[in-house]
Amino acid sequence: MTATVVHAPGFQRSLGTMVSVRSVSKVYPGGVEALNEISLDFPKGQLTTLLGPSGCGKTTLLKIIAGLLPATSGEVMVDGMRVEGPGPERAFVFQDFALLPWATVLRNVAFGLELRGVPVAERESIAEHYIGQVGLKGFEKHYPHALSGGMRQRVGLARALAVKAEVVLMDEPFSAVDEQTRRKFQEDMLELIKNEQKTFIFVTHSIEEAVYVSNRIILLSRRPSRVMRIIEPDMPRGITPDQIRRHPAYLDAVEMIWQALKQYLD
């Protein structure tokens, strides 16, 4: 990131907002209306989750923030700059991992840096650091097909962290990972996030997962998506993961979200 940030005219940057979504609508060719006038602020250094019924357009919104999809109308600002496409200040973690099957773990993690032209020795030492951070030390020379789903997604997460982006966008990162692995992964991720002063935007359809990992949960309605409610689970963070899962605040939040989403099930 450059030190000077050019603000759009008339833009009052509220302190601590990293990503700002303003009246974003998305209509797919063929007339499917995915998003309808969504406006949201994502606070700096927090993990915000987009939660909603399946097919509600939460992944669409995430991809618009990533610059992978154009919005039909409205705009997205990241750190005061208008999003026109993908940028180095944002990194993406994919639902199906999107690893290069012909490349080792080391090269996969370093791939974002490779594309930026970072010299081999430097990018590999950065990659090694993050491979250690996500708990894959010793697997540097392995290929993705030799790893479990959970381990592959750790590679995907390490790749996103290695480019030192300020915003990490995660599209249902745990959905292709089995249940037991997922819990351990969630715990590890919370540890990682504490050390990384980054803004995380997280898409999931799991209520428990959302409450467990998030500072802030945005409930989206069914398509065309609107913001239904914003919930900030008030969880004491000092306690163990098992205590969190039995904490009244955790259970209350899960119940509240379930009641709100239940109406969308037929």
Add this chain to the structure above:
Amino acid sequence: MEVFGRKIPMSASLIVWAVLWEIVGQLDLVSLIPPLSNVVMRLAEIVPTETFIDALALTARSFAAGTGIAILAGVPIGVLMGRSEIADRLLLPWVNVFVSAPLTALVPIIMALFGFGETTIILTVVLFALWIIILDARAGTRSISNSLVEMAQSYGASYWQAFSKVYVWAALPEILAGIRLGMVRAIKGVIIGQLIVSVVGFGYLFEIYQSNFLMEHLWALLLVLFALAFLIDGVFGYMEKRVEYYAASR
């Protein structure tokens, strides 16, 4: 394959056919079919001659140059067609026409334009090999998962980086299959080109052997060409197997 409880390699069937050929040849039923043993002896006799070596060298050169051009042009065109709707709409009808067209009929036109030399042979090889390489590279590129494409975009890959670091590798199993099929067609092209031009390389030898009714020579030459085609196909089949492991996990 098992016969009387003993394992026999598949290539053993070749021996059966070889023996049958020898018997038919020795019976002298058809003057077109000399015994295999005579053909093999003739093979050993003509292979070291200068005319044969020259013909082989010219064939190898034209084949290498022609397939080289077909690969270097075909793979990027195929990948481009797989990624770009406009390029695909523009080029696909032509590629489909040429991949199934009787290309032999076009060789005289090339000959009229480029004369009786090596250029004509090389262009014939390109003409035969190019289209299937394009089609397979296109198919491979279209099968790349959308998230891999988005990954390249979101981590800031330029067009060239996306092509050289992601698309070509992700489509490699299909690209190699296309190159193998292209090479098999290129062998046809290099021989048909020489047969039609008929004053250079193996085409010249075929012309001499046929007009002088040297059936043993002719069969010896055919054996060499068949073996070469089989070998090239086998080598590429092996290379394809080596990348198969990730074909399923893209």
